Amino acid sequence: MKVAYVCADVGIPVFGQKGCAIHVQEIIRSFLAKNIEISLFTPRLGEKKPCDFEKINIYPLPPIPKVEKGEREKIALSINSDLDSLLTLTQPFDFIYERYSLWSYAGVEFAQKRGIPSILEVNAPLIIEQDRHRGLVHRQEAEKIAQRVFESATVIIAVSKEIKSYVSQYVSNPEKITVIPNGVNAQRFSDDVIKNSHKESNYRFTVGFVGSLKPWHGLPILIDSFARFNRDYPESRLLIVGDGTEKDFLVENVEQRQLQSAVQFVGAVSPDMIPYWLGKMDVGVAPYPSLDNFYFSPLKVYEYMAAGLPVIASNIGQIKELIEDGIDGLLCEAGDSLALTNALIILARSHLLRDKLGTSARAKILSHYTWDKVADKILACVEQSRLRIKEGNS
Numbered sequence: 001m002k003v004a005y006v007c008a009d010v011g012i013p014v015f016g017q018k019g020c021a022i023h024v025q026e027i028i029r030s031f032l033a034k035n036i037e038i039s040l041f042t043p044r045l046g047e048k049k050p051c052d053f054e055k056i057n058i059y060p061l062p063p064i065p066k067v068e069k070g071e072r073e074k075i076a077l078s079i080n081s082d083l084d085s086l087l088t089l090t091q092p093f094d095f096i097y098e099r100y101s102l103w104s105y106a107g108v109e110f111a112q113k114r115g116i117p118s119i120l121e122v123n124a125p126l127i128i129e130q131d132r133h134r135g136l137v138h139r140q141e142a143e144k145i146a147q148r149v150f151e152s153a154t155v156i157i158a159v160s161k162e163i164k165s166y167v168s169q170y171v172s173n174p175e176k177i178t179v180i181p182n183g184v185n186a187q188r189f190s191d192d193v194i195k196n197s198h199k200e201s202n203y204r205f206t207v208g209f210v211g212s213l214k215p216w217h218g219l220p221i222l223i224d225s226f227a228r229f230n231r232d233y234p235e236s237r238l239l240i241v242g243d244g245t246e247k248d249f250l251v252e253n254v255e256q257r258q259l260q261s262a263v264q265f266v267g268a269v270s271p272d273m274i275p276y277w278l279g280k281m282d283v284g285v286a287p288y289p290s291l292d293n294f295y296f297s298p299l300k301v302y303e304y305m306a307a308g309l310p311v312i313a314s315n316i317g318q319i320k321e322l323i324e325d326g327i328d329g330l331l332c333e334a335g336d337s338l339a340l341t342n343a344l345i346i347l348a349r350s351h352l353l354r355d356k357l358g359t360s361a362r363a364k365i366l367s368h369y370t371w372d373k374v375a376d377k378i379l380a381c382v383e384q385s386r387l388r389i390k391e392g393n394s
Contacts, residue, residue, distance in 0.1 A: 002037040004093045008079060009101035010064045013046020015053075017268050019212065019299050020123065021046060024099060025271070026185055027121075028056065030375035031097075039090055041083060041107075059086045070137035073103065077141070080106035095119060095382050100149065102126050102142050108152040117385035119378060120153035125166045125295060146170050154385040157378065160318045162295035180377050181318060182297040186370045188275055189306040189362075205236045205348050208281030208309075210274060211300045213244030218287035218314070218335070220253060225287070225340035227257045233348055236262065241277045243268040278307040282354060283347050286313035290334040294318075302369055305329070305361035310354045312343045322369075328360035 007014055007024055014024045028038055029052065043061040062082055064075050083106040087093070095117040098107040111118035127146060130136045150156060150170040156177045158164040168174040207226055211217050219240070226238045240250070240263065247265065254263045269277060278284065284304030288294065294317030301319060304311045305328065313319045314334035323329035330346070332339040347354050 001035075001094045002039070002092065003031060004039050004041060004087060004090070004096050004107065005031075006083065006096065006098040006104065006107040007040070007042045007101070008061060008076070008083065008104035008107075009099065010043050010076065012042075012099070013044050014040070014042050015049055016046035017270060022271050022299065023123065023182065025050065025053075026183070026371040027097070027375070027378075028053065029185070030371040032056070033372065034375060034379070039093070041086060043079065057090070059090060061086070069135050073136075073138050073141075076101075076103040077145075080104060083107060084110055095385075097121070097378070098153075099123070100126065102130060102136075103145060105145055105149045105152070108149050111154070112152050115389055117154045117382050117389065118152070119155045119157060119381060119385070120149065121157045121159075122163050122167055123159050123297075125163070125293070154389065155381045157381065159297035160295050162293060162317060166293075166295065178377070178381055180374055181322070181369065182299050182302055183369045183371045183374045184299075184302045184306040184365055185271075186306075186366055186372065188272065189303070189366070205233060206239055206281045206283075207236065207344060208239045208241070208278065208284050208304075209287070209300075210241045210277065210284070210303065211286075211298075212242050213240070213246040213250060215246060216289065216291060218289045219246060219250050221289060221335060221337045221340065222285055222287040223250065223253050223257070223259075223263070225337040225344065226263070227259060228337070228341045229344045229348075230259065230262055232345065234262075236348070238263045239266065239277065239281060240264065241266040241269060241274075274303060275307060278304065278309060281309055283344065284309040284311050285340070286311065286319065287337075287340055288314035288316055288319075288334050290314075291316065294334075302365055305358075306365040306369075308358040308362040310347055310357035311361060312340060312347070323361075327357075328364055329357055 012020045014021055031038055038056040040056055041059045041061055043063050061079050064072055087110045096107045096111040097119045100120055100122045108118040108120055127142050131139055147170050150167055156167055157180050158167055158177055161179055164177045164179050167177055230236050286298055286301050297318050301313055311329040315331040316334045323331055325331040330343045332343055
């Protein structure tokens with residue numbers, strides 16, 4: 001089987017360390033494991049190609065220069081003709097798999113013209129995100145492209161119910177939207193890896209966070225909660241693994257509270273090193289604030305659970321569907337730092353409870369939420385789509 005994987009979003013360095021890049025890599029990796037031939041079309045590779053990606057074919061799309069926002073949007077839109085030409089030159093494909101980006105439509109329309117399935121993966125309401133956080137000059141044009149690409153795709157994969165609801169407003173047939181949450185790389189969290197993750201000999205109860213340091217990830221809530229917890233447990237520490245735009249603000253917050261000796265900012269690490277750092281934690285925290293539209297399928301929560309960590313997370317969106325409170329994690333009201341502190345105290349007091357929650361969490365994730373299982377669901381969608389196309393042509 002041969003597939004064209006399209007990621008036309010210049011904000012995603014597909015071989016990088018950002019969560020969106022990890023998602024791209026793991027989908028590709030799971031396809032490769034099923035002996036699918038991959039041709040990758042992207043304007044931004046990022047870092048060095050992973051060693052297990054040697055067999056994939058890479059077709060670079062034109063890079064987008066750093067010019068004024070409106071001009072960048074026009075250039076991104078013009079890349080559709082380049083993508084169509086490259087797909088035409090490198091065909092045939094059994095299906096097109098594309099990660100939705102603001103200005104790209106050539107992939108799904110290429111599939112539509114040739115009567116093959118197109119699978120469009122949607123991870124975020126990009127128009128809203130771009131307009132709110134980075135600025136969007138040609139919003140009306142972006143809305144037209146969203147309508148065009150969502151309607152043209154034969155199957156749309158939404159990573160959460162909230163994303164499905166968002167996409168539904170653009171399509172005439174919402175039934176073609178399937179919710180497939182994120183997963184984990186089971187090999188990266190194998191029994192051997194977990195067993196070999198040892199804490200330091202000078203043991204300190206360690207609260208951990210993994211992820212980008214962005215406003216919507218709730219780090220100020222975590223720091224406030226930890227400061228309160230640390231007063232009762234002065235030997236505890238907070239480990240923050242990741243980088244982002246909020247780092248300077250967070251470091252200043254820690255310094256103002258005189259917590260420098262208890263809080264460690266590790267910075268960004270490679271995906272292969274995530275289990276190592278999770279192995280140094282006693283609890284993984286996802287302290288999301290209260291958000292009007294929480295649409296995420298948080299990789300960090302799936303990875304905490306796969307590592308056998310007890311998790312404390314905000315009772316919001318997909319998280320409250322994933323975690324059964326008191327069974328395989330603890331849930332707190334979003335934005336409530338006092339409730340988070342109390343949950344930390346509960347776990348600090350009971351090693352047995354930490355083990356129970358962590359063991360149950362790990363079993364759930366490895367049984368139901370691996371990238372291999374995600375790929376199986378995607379390929380089932382492809383087959384169903386192929387049959388519908390065949391029936392429509394008969």
